[in-house]
Amino acid sequence: AQSVTQLDSHVSVSEGTPVLLRCNYSSSYSPSLFWYVQHPNKGLQLLLKYTSAATLVKGINGFEAEFKKSETSFHLTKPSAHMSDAAEYFCVVRGGGADGLTFGKGTHLIIQP
């Protein structure tokens, strides 16, 4: 069994300040983890993925995430927010065996000018 919890339904930051979107997971297996972004009226786009290689994963648009097994976390960060980062972000876990992907509820990122 597997699950994912996005700890914040909404995050608001000012443009140019750091972004932190939190995600905790549980999995019976060594998981693969993903972050997807969804802009308004668009489909989901993969930001980055962790698949048991380096624990610090760099993605598109300056985002990165660190896999911390001891904390069962996979938080998404960006040093400096841009207005175009305003979107919904989904943390996704895939366990092993017959488990498919499990999506978090999403975090709505708001960028204040």
Place this chain on the structure above:
Amino acid sequence: DAGVIQSPRHEVTEMGQEVTLRCKPISGHNSLFWYRQTMMRGLELLIYFNNNVPIDDSGMPEDRFSAKMPNASFSTLKIQPSEPRDSAVYFCASSPGDFGEQFFGPGTRLTVL
């Protein structure tokens, strides 16, 4: 590559009518997924296919919903008869493997009056 293609992009219909949503996955991908997204329930996996065979349809809400994948380049999701509570955005995604990274289409926004 054109990515995952979905049609129509928007559908407005009346309660009781049949609705058919269409998806063309990325060429070479052997897994296809149908999702439904609503404000209340977030993103839900309805069904997924592997090599054109339905593997898990446990997410299909009820018998009014059916999905087919007659060949590797085409899938349909049908709702008959439709109800207002079916109003949602329906996404199709494809993947080159069973449970790796998924590539999402732009979605079909369904409104049932």
